[in-house]
Amino acid sequence: MFARSILFAAGLSLAVSSAFASPARWVFEWPNTDFEQTSIEDWTEILSGGPPKDGIPAIDDPVMVPIKEGAQIGEREPVITVEIEGELPRAYPIRYLTWHEIVNDQVGDIPVAVTFCPLCNSGITFDRRVGDRVLSFGVSGKLRNSDMVMYDRETESWWQQAIGTGIVGEMNGVELTTLPTWMESWRQFAERNPDGLVMAEPRFGRPYGRNPYVNYDSSARPFLYQGENPPHGIPPLVRVIRVGDRAWPMTRLREAGEVTEAGVTLTWTEGQASALDGRDIAKSKEVGTVRVKDASGKDLAHDVMFAFAYHAFWPNGEWMLGDG
Known part of the structure; x- marks a missing residue:
């Protein structure tokens, strides 16, 4: 409701x-x-x-x-x-x-x-x-x-x-x-960083852990969006990994597990739930964790965003579809 x-x-x-x-x-x-x-x-x-x-x-x-x-x-x-x-x-x-x-x-x-x-x-x-x-x-x-x-x-x-x-x-x-x-998932962070820190729960009385956007990432159309859909038949709410002005569809990376091209290496591992699927985030569908590194193995700034948003802000961006 x-x-x-x-x-x-x-x-x-x-x-x-x-x-x-x-x-x-x-x-x-x-x-x-x-x-x-x-x-x-x-x-x-x-x-x-x-x-x-x-x-x-x-x-x-x-x-x-x-x-x-x-x-x-x-x-x-x-x-x-x-x-x-x-x-x-x-x-x-x-x-x-x-x-x-x-x-x-x-x-x-x-x-x-x-x-x-x-x-x-x-x-x-x-x-x-x-x-x-x-x-x-x-x-x-x-x-x-x-x-x-x-x-x-x-x-x-x-x-x-x-x-x-x-x-x-x-x-x-x-x-x-x-x-x-x-x-990444809370477990992945905690296992890698046993001495790490986590943000404490804010004192605002929100139902933390609940998703107010139930089934959003399965929607046919984004909320409040009036722009064009992505090209190449890519559904608007498919996740893409944006590095600079390039975008790799999550579907491609998930199938391959690892992709190295354009000077970057992207990897996908299981273990992270969607924040925009079920009402209970912890029990929501699998989306996986993405890491992006440069040729020397250093972490690169990137974003895992929906395809429609990438297309809206990078209309001339390069879609990395792996089709040769």
């Missing part, structure tokens, strides 16, 4: 937003944002996702605890792993990010924003530094091509999560540095 309510609210929001989306409307809601600086050409692309600004509350300075205190997390549940040299590895469970979408943290000397957009399955970690400034990010409540529009609290500029780039305001055109982090 909860998931159906979200769908109804999302559909209503689409109808309302499509009718009124314009710079003037957003100026009224965002008086401190400089809308004269923007890369948006068609303002009807900006839609309300339902919740208002900060209606989905980002987490600041999360409490990190030893992995033994993560007993409530299912073994197959996905986490975003952040491993920075010289620091204890950290796991940010998707059971929390589903409800908060952004975590502003500090790992050693690096201020990070760990982000997850459920509608695109996009989990990316950014360095929050821009020049000599450190930004902190919140959830705007806006979507573009079904992807979360973040905002920074310092300038109230808008940022596109999937591409890590400012799209409205003082930070228009600025690109954040993406860190080489990845999604």
Whole structure:
């Protein structure tokens, strides 16, 4: 029932937003944002996702605890792993990010924003530094091509999560540095990092561990998406591994187990549940864990996102289909 309510609210929001989306409307809601600086050409692309600004509350300075205190997390549940040299590895469970979408943290000397957009399955970690400034990010409540529009609290500029780039305001055109982090299961993280840390459960009273987007990754069409479907007959909600402007379909990697081409090696291993399938994330269908490394064996920044989102933001990107 909860998931159906979200769908109804999302559909209503689409109808309302499509009718009124314009710079003037957003100026009224965002008086401190400089809308004269923007890369948006068609303002009807900006839609309300339902919740208002900060209606989905980002987490600041999360409490990190030893992995033994993560007993409530299912073994197959996905986490975003952040491993920075010289620091204890950290796991940010998707059971929390589903409800908060952004975590502003500090790992050693690096201020990070760990982000997850459920509608695109996009989990990316950014360095929050821009020049000599450190930004902190919140959830705007806006979507573009079904992807979360973040905002920074310092300038109230808008940022596109999937591409890590400012799209409205003082930070228009600025690109954040993406860190080489990845999604894996809680068990995989804990076995590899027995002395690691995990983000403690936030005190917001959400039903953590439940998926409010039941059966989403089996849908024929993404929520609030008006763009083209991917080419080559690829279903819009198939996962792809994006490295730069290239994308490898998960179906191909899962069958092969390992693919080496274009200077990168991608591997797939069993053990990770989908965050966007059943109501209970821990019991959801298998999607597997992907690792991406360069020719020297170092982890590469990448994203495991839905095919429609890749096509929307990289319309001229290269599809790595392995067909010669």
